[in-house]
Amino acid sequence: MKPISIDLDLPNNAYSIHIDQSWEGLDKAIKPFVGHKAMVVTDENVYDLFARDIESILNSMGSQVTTAVVKPGEERKSLKTAENLYTQALENGLDRSSVIIALGGGVVGDLAGFIAATYMRGINYVQIPTTLLAQVDSSVGGKVAVNHPLAKNIIGSFYQPKSVYINIDTLKTLQDRQFSTGMAELIKYGFIWDNEFLGWLQHNIDGIMKRQEEDLAYAIECSCKTKAHIVSQDEREKGLRTILNFGHTIGHGLESLTNYGLYTHGEAVALGMVYESSIAYRMGLVDGSILDLLIRVLEKANLPTEIHGVDTEALIKAMTHDKKNKGGSIVFVLPVGTGKVDVFNNIDSMLIHEAFKVSPKELIS
Ligand SMILES: NC(=O)c1ccc[n+]([C@@H]2O[C@H](COP(=O)([O-])OP(=O)(O)OC[C@H]3O[C@@H](n4cnc5c(N)ncnc54)[C@H](O)[C@@H]3O)[C@@H](O)[C@H]2O)c1
Ligand SMILES: [Zn+2]
Known part of the structure; x- marks a missing residue:
């Protein structure tokens, strides 16, 4: 397939959605937004499958990478997990010029987007969705959230990513x-x-x-x-x-x-x-x-x-x-x-x- 690029036009938050069948175009798609430091947020399943690829691409772009791995599942989309992620971001010296990379399904996407929206009042983030649901829906549009024990997605914001990179090859391993x-x-x-x-x-x-x-x-x-x-x-x-x-x-x-x-x-x-x-x-x-x-x-x-x-x-x-x-x-x-x-x-x-x-x-x- 030929790589595809779709523009999402918003007055102050325009960005592109890239669709490809490998990681080859990732470097170019995220380069303007990758700072000195990056934090990849992913879950255990996705970590085993794709995290090393992403880490090495970020390293080759000169970014110092830390990876935060959460357990898979909706229960982790919580303020408790968010707090652990802020801690990891602080311990690794992420600042306003750093970037967060959401690598995984909608759970990781919503959670990492929420961290990006709130850490230091908002830092750049990029969506790399790896489930079909995340690729066609949750990674696009900037709805970020965590759950409250009494209600789903109730603590959140509208916060757009800087770029979305969809590698359809990742769907091969999806159940x-x-x-x-x-x-x-x-x-x-x-x-x-x-x-x-x-x-x-x-x-x-x-x-x-x-x-x-x-x-x-x-x-x-x-x-x-x-x-x-x-x-x-x-x-x-x-x-x-x-x-x-x-x-x-x-x-x-x-x-x-x-x-x-x-x-x-x-x-x-x-x-x-x-x-x-x-x-x-x-x-x-x-x-x-x-x-x-x-x-x-x-x-x-x-x-x-x-x-x-x-x-x-x-x-x-x-x-x-x-x-x-x-x-x-x-x-x-x-x-x-x-x-x-x-x-x-x-x-x-x-x-x-x-x-x-x-x-x-x-x-x-
Ligand atoms: N922000 C939005 O606009 C929006 C829209 C729709 C849904 N959502 C949210 O999305 C979440 C659901 O997302 P989901 O369905 O992607 O679930 P998920 O993130 O829990 O992923 C489903 C499972 O697939 C695994 N997985 C991910 N990528 C894989 C791959 N390539 N190969 C094998 N396994 C893989 C994950 O580890 C997980 O176990 C919900 O929290 C929902 O609220 C948000
Ligand atoms: Zn839905």
């Missing part, structure tokens, strides 16, 4: 379930924005699932372009950026109700997209063909499309607590056409209840 979780966000872009990509996706999803390089690179490129475009219009989620939450109202509710243990984020979002689309179908916003297409594409990505054994009342209660809600009503992003969604905040609660009573697949059969 199938993690790959599928990223597919949910990738598929989402087709349904919220990019009709042309959605058409392409229908015919090429098998290639992506086989992790064929050209298909994967194109799908990641389309995803990053859409996210970059949306973020550049609305960096702080005051309007348009809300549409990225398609599938997330029900998805977040499901994750929280099941204590983040039953579904991966992408699995919950897949279910969310299906049930939210069934609400749209019941409201007459779309015909059955969109729901049918969504279910078929998600199934090909090995994602779930039916919720079983969930207490609907408890789920609706969990959805009411989402931090994205305004003035007490639940905010939904619903399809209103192919590749098109809209934001709704006054959905009849009966409709929401009804949506969980019948499987969406049966609804349209």
Whole structure:
């Protein structure tokens, strides 16, 4: 594949997203932002796979590198871990001219971005995402956060990286379930924005699932372009950026109700997209063909499309607590056409209840 570069235009924070299949272009992509000292933040799994490559590239650029390795898992996205990372940064003399390198999935990306946003009131950072979810979603757009025991992602900021470098070759080692979780966000872009990509996706999803390089690179490129475009219009989620939450109202509710243990984020979002689309179908916003297409594409990505054994009342209660809600009503992003969604905040609660009573697949059969 030919290296790809996508610009994310923001008034004071423009940066590029680079997509390649090796580390060859990394040096050039991050050179202007790498200071005398760098701290790589990664997790144990990713450390074993890629940290040495990154350390030696940084060393060859004349940067003195320290690497902070956290245990894998969402529990490490905490203030406690953040404090340990500040300590390591201080002990190694990181200053305002230093850079933080987030190397890993969304957990490491959000955590390292949070450290970069707050250490000495903000220092440069670079995202090197290594999961599909991080490559198509979390590394782009500057949302950084850690969790509070009472709420996920509740302590955070908008803080853009200086550069994003995606090496699609890293996806070779990713477990199938993690790959599928990223597919949910990738598929989402087709349904919220990019009709042309959605058409392409229908015919090429098998290639992506086989992790064929050209298909994967194109799908990641389309995803990053859409996210970059949306973020550049609305960096702080005051309007348009809300549409990225398609599938997330029900998805977040499901994750929280099941204590983040039953579904991966992408699995919950897949279910969310299906049930939210069934609400749209019941409201007459779309015909059955969109729901049918969504279910078929998600199934090909090995994602779930039916919720079983969930207490609907408890789920609706969990959805009411989402931090994205305004003035007490639940905010939904619903399809209103192919590749098109809209934001709704006054959905009849009966409709929401009804949506969980019948499987969406049966609804349209
Ligand atoms: N900032 C945002 O805009 C945004 C958007 C979506 C999600 N998120 C956050 O992202 C997080 C989830 O990210 P995730 O799904 O990447 O999970 P993750 O970071 O936990 O990574 C999943 C697992 O894959 C392993 N891994 C990473 N790269 C690998 C590779 N190349 N080969 C083999 N194993 C590898 C990790 O060690 C981990 O065990 C959540 O905390 C979520 O809140 C943030
Ligand atoms: Zn998501």
